[in-house]
Ligand code: FAD
């Protein structure tokens with residue numbers, strides 16, 4: 001392949017949840033799309049994540065960013081049903097609420113203050129006393145003082161979501177170039193020309209940088225258009241739990257617990273500003289297990305089945321960049337930091353509208 005004709009309307013570089021969601025949305029609207037990944041798509045941060053859909057529990061301060069996150073959450077049921085219709089894989093969307101727990105008077109006051117704020121914003125939430133919390137989650141420690149339930153939030157199995165996106169993209173005719181080497185943007189002073197890799201040159205009308213934590217390293221981008229993205233490491237682990245031991249996403253001091261339909265309980269996550277180091281460390285695992293067992297001592301005899309880590313893509317402002325750049329035809333969808341799974345539907349829509 002190497003002709004000069006435009007071969008794809010859009011080339012997406014980076015096949016994480018963000019790149020694949022954009023590719024799916026564009027293909028749904030009739031565009032010809034290619035996705036280039038230097039590795040296996042739907043791995044990286046998108047595989048490592050916990051999959052929580054938590055615009056309120058994440059305590060986002062920036063009002064317009066919080067609104068973006070809430071709008072994306074509202075789009076999720078329709079997004080997932082289109083994915084299922086296209087590719088036949090159900091990524092287990094569960095909107096059964098997220099419970100933040102308090103184990104001290106100060107944490108209880110914090111829950112009450114957050115509940116008051118949510119009430120003012122018309123977000124459905126309940127402030128709970130100790131008995132209410134234990135009725136919802138009987139396996140939590142009896143020392144729990146109370147909690148806050150945000151009813152509209154929940155989770156999706158992000159690894160299944162990756163598979164659902166790949167299947168839906170394939171069904172919609174998206175070409176995926178996995179494990180491509182030497183991927184580079186090709187452009188002149190004014191506009192993009194396409195994407196080059198060891199698999200050849202693919203002319204393209206537009207190119208989207210969706211390279212996650214590596215976005216600033218994409219080859220071929222003129223220096224004044226390089227996006228600033230830094231990695232922020234997160235370690236996680238999984239226990240195999242008896243069905244129903246923990247029923248919904250629970251935030252406890254020092255860790256969150258995410259029960260999956262397959263019987264795993266994810267425990268996450270550390271937040272470490274140490275570059276692209278993805279080792280799972282003794283300290284990381286200890287801190288997560290300590291926090292989880294303090295909140296739910298009943299977990300202590302469960303089998304520890306998996307440990308992993310990933311890097312969140314973070315920008316200096318803490319906000320994602322989604323849209324055009326000063327180079328005609330070159331777009332970025334980067335910097336989704338702690339909320340890239342949540343933001344997939346709205347990022348895809350915004351990029352497709354912009355393109
Ligand atoms: P990635 O998934 O990292 O994908 C980037 C892709 O680009 C990769 O496939 C990579 O191989 C490819 N790539 C990189 N450079 C190049 C190149 N030069 N050429 C070609 N390909 C390239 N978000 C939530 O919403 N909810 C959560 O509960 C949640 N929990 C998290 C827990 C942890 C531990 C972590 C680490 C993250 C969590 N996140 C969560 C954040 C979320 O995972 C990310 O924001 C999201 O996955 C970013 O997606 P992405 O597609 O931009 O990046």
Ligand code: GLY
Nearest residue numbers: 234268269338339
């Ligand atoms: N959003 C959860 C995390 O990034 O750990």
